[in-house]
Amino acid sequence: MAELKPEELTNIGEKAVKIATKKGAEEAEAFLSISSSISVGIERGQIVRSVKGMDRGLGVRALYKKAAGFSYTNILTDKTIQDAAVKAFHSAKASKPDKNWVSLPSPKKHSATKSTYDKRLPAIPPDELVETASVALNAAEGYDKRVFPVGGGVGTLLAARAIINSYGVEAYDKGTSIGCSIETIAREAGEVTPVCFEFNAERVYKIDPEWVGREAARQAIYSLKAKKIKSGNLPIIFTQPAFHALLYYTLINAVKADYVQRERSALKGKIGEKIASDLVTVHDNGLLEGGLQTWKFDGEGAPSQKTLLIEKGVLKHYLYDNYTAKKTGVESTGNAFRGDLAPYASTPVLEATNFTFSPRNKSPENLINEIDDGLIVYGVQGAHSSNPESGEFSVVATPAWKIEKGSVAYAVKGAMLAGTVFDVLKNISALGNNTRKIGHLVAPWIRVENVKIIGRR
Amino acid sequence: MKEDLVKAVDYGQKLGADYVEVRTQKLFKTLFTTKDGEVEAAKEGTENGAGIRVLAKGAWGFVTLGTLDPKLLKQAVEEAFKMAKAASFRVKTPVKLAETKAVEDRVVTKSRKDPREIPIKEKINVALAMDKAIFDYDNRVKSCTIDYLDLTGTNYFINSDGTYIEQDKLYVWSRILASAREADVFTSGREEIGSTAGFEVFDVETPEIVGTRIAKRVIDQLKAKAPKGGTFPAVIGTNVVGVFIHEAFGHLAEADLTLSGSILSDKLGKKIASEVVTTYDDGTVDGAFGSFKYDDEGVPTQKSLLVRNGKVVGLMHNRETAFKFNMQPTGNARAEDFRFEPIIRMRNTYLASGDHTFEELIEDIDFGYYLKSFRGGQANLDGTFQVGIQEAYEVVEGQLGSPVRNASISGNTLETLHKVDAVGRDFKLWPGRCGKVQTAFICDGGPHIRVREVIVGGGA
Secondary structure (H helix, E strand, O other): OOOOOHHHHHHHHHHHHHHHHHHOOOEEEEEEEEEEEEEEEEEOOEEEEEEEEEEEEEEEEEEEOOEEEEEEEOOOOHHHHHHHHHHHHHHHHHOOOOOOOOOOOOOOOOOOOOOOOOOOHHHOOHHHHHHHHHHHHHHHHHHOOOEEEEEEEEEEEEEEEEEEEOOOOEEEEEEEEEEEEEEEEEEEOOEEOOOEEEEEEEOOOOOOHHHHHHHHHHHHHHOOOOEOOEOEEEEEEEOHHHHHHHHHOOHHHHOEHHHHHOOOOOOOOOOOOEOOOOOOOEEEEOOOOOOOOOOOEOOOOOEOOEEEEEEOOEEOOOEOOHHHHHHHOOOOOOOEEOOOOOHHHOOOEEOOOOEEEOOOOEOHHHHHHOOOEEEEEOOEEOHHHOOOOOOEEEEEEOOEEEEEOOEEEEEEOOOEEEEEHHHHHHOEEEEEOOOEEEOOEEEOOEEEEEEEEEOEO | OHHHHHHHHHHHHHHOOOEEEEEEEEEEEEEEEEEOOEEOOEEEEEEEEEEEEEEEOOEEEEEEEOOOOHHHHHHHHHHHHHHHHHHHOOOOOOOOOOOOOOOEEEEOOOOOOOHHHOOHHHHHHHHHHHHHHHHHHOOOEEEEEEEEEEEEEEEEEEEOOOOEEEEEEEEEEEEEEEEEEEOOEEEEEEEEEEEOOOOOHHHHOOHHHHHHHHHHHHHHHHOOEOOOOEEEEEEEOHHHHHHHHHHHHHHHHEHHHHHOOOOOOOOOOOEOOOOOOOEEEEOOOOOOOOOOOEOOOOOEOOEEEEEEOOEEOOOEOOHHHHHHHOOOOOOOEEOOOOOOOOEEOOOEEEEOOOOEOHHHHHOOOOEEEEEEEEEEEEEOOOOEEEEEEEEEEEEEOOEEEEEEOOEEEEEEHHHHHHOEEEEEOOOEEEEEEEEEOEEEEEEEEEOOEEEEEEEEEEOO
16 A cells, blocks of 8 residues: 555545535544554564554544544545545434533644654664564573573554644644564473563664563573562562553553543542652653654644643642543643554543653662662553552562562562552652653652562461 | 455465465444443444465565455565565474365354444443443442444455355444442442344343442442452352453463463473363354354364363464464464454353352351452463452351452462362353453353462552
8 A cells, every 4th residue: 555645644634524514513523544564573482473564544523413423444535535424423413412522622733743753664674673683582592591582573663643623623743663572481490480571662763672682581580489478568669661550550540631520530639739759740741752652743633742740749730631621621731542553443532641750860770779678570460450440459560579688689479569559659769760661651760668568478 | 355365365375375364354343432421422433454464484474454455465465475584584493384174154143133233322322321220329439431342244264275264243342330439439340241142232231230230349349348468268259260260271271372381381181270170262152252153264163171170181272383282273363353463362261160059169268258250360471360359258257248349369370270179050151352462352251169278469
């Protein structure tokens, strides 16, 4: 399929909006997205597959008497564009009015973004990706012969999106990314470690596959000879993947206006109140340079922005999309998100962009040295079973290591961590200087005091 | 359609591919979300596309694109062939496929209530009735989110081994989330409905029945206490047994993960569980959410015995792993849609029933827990599992006691399976979705069981 130019995308969108409004829709919006990706996959110590994907489509939202209809298609011809627009209007008519609906957004100026597109990435041929994957694989296998890389790979993505609505919103943006990952276990004398995962994802062609392979292997080797530990309350260092998992199902939901307005958030009514330790300052930064979730505009065409959420422990603001903002008469914070897989097929949902914790000055070594008796946790299992309303979690720390007298002592198995995310925020006692991007989180290592650990009786 | 697909496959063979497979799909979805009685948007979508897989020089090339255009399909076959060649550069052990019998078939869905024939208004009304039942139950209910999806359409499958299958798809799914609040106590509950039979699933899971079940759960949990952390005996309900068998055991028995060094990798033919444990992965259960006739490699589905009286006797295979193990493919290769390659997935996975009543299971427990309903679960290749529990009760001196909130259980799969000492005579399958990069519609379940001990976590 030939690549669509920016104006071709916006033209399709304009056409769809016109058809829907001509049919009788009071407001209409068209969102288009295209993507093309190439990846090579590592499986059980070798590269055995290579995948190329191309996807594109149009999603039309139509409003009629405060009721919304939506229709999408992944085939873009005059007829399917027409059908999608008409069906969106018919669906709106068949649906029920939403008494809280105000209107689609009006045009606003978008800020420029940095380091979100690299023209070299879409041009990388599969054999170069195979080479890059080999570097990661060799680094993992070369680290120790007990290492068995079970999965991983390298892939590039080129994505573009356009939005048009009947109030004159019209915008286009494109972006790239590249990711490299290794999942590995280590085996020795009948013992199998948990899967240790490491990755490096960037928006531009600057990744370190050698580090990915070596670091995944290092974690696996150091996971051997894991011991069970006693129950108790200890300080814990959370590395970014563990912290991301913990926050994604709890805090990141609790600051969404949707959760607040519907009494699903323990942070309702807490603006201006202290909800975290003094050390904690958090922004949702949709404009972060090179951020994994950085775009010029959100899924409704609202400008991306940097929103202060928590300042020195005090809750400052919630995240809004167009609907939740208009419901309470504030401005959207640019947090309307369309699905990851086929953005055109999804209506906007409220989501964080780059949920960014301001780093402090401690080096990772420093953080470890300062703990006399505690844990360092690289991953948590079962975070998605957290209570989304109360922020309560109960997860297995894996992989995780015991810290004794200022150094990492041994791997820990079967230890559960339990608590609420709000106690975690209050008990943050130190942040590192080693900021890293993962999913929706941008943060350094974080030390939390007094976490309840359930181990052996 | 068939003619175009035959041409594409022929072209791949002419290029020198060892195996060519073309899957095309015409899919239609209706979906919407309601939040506290308001409909977010009534949605529908059309997705047409192709997934082309080529095996050449011992490596796979896969291309997916949103088109059914014969010219583009042919190009995609060539592209996939090139991708395979690029990947083969580093292959040490070439991929080979187990032999299968060529099949020609047309599978037509017969639904009492075909979702295509039901206006979206009626579907919305069912969701809104459920929403109402939940809010009407108690004024401490604060929110209710209902997602609805139905997916219909046809898969066209052809491969270079002579198989051609046209297979209709029909799924009806809904997820209901509710929450309640009293002062500083927040509770939440979730439930899924899923069927391959049709919209008639809502005749059994009526808005009132499902609504009341969830509302009661979130309200009862308001006065629930936190569990004591530690190791306790437990009676595990059918819903939690399902997720435990699926997450903690099932994934380890997916042959690709077994090969990747899951703790089952050296256990084939060996005892891994107590005598009372027998488990199946079964794609043949009529109307169940994980059922289908042919998998996405064109292999007929089956009822696969995985564990018989504590001994591992089978794994779940695709053609590639079946060749490696020198076994028969089991029909477990599934792709979410044309955007994805088929990989080994579960279908309806369950523990077989025994002969105990519920009373017999709890009567000997001095202090323990009854774990009735789950919220999420996850396992690792080393056999560490975690299952979050949304509904639990204390068991005190053989009787059900107070409700317990936000518990979770964890442990090592094999240690825990050895500690199963009694299996109930009841049986229930629960629909759900499983994520392994792609999403698959599945069921899991079984009877109530008793476990001598399991680690119970939770409680802030």
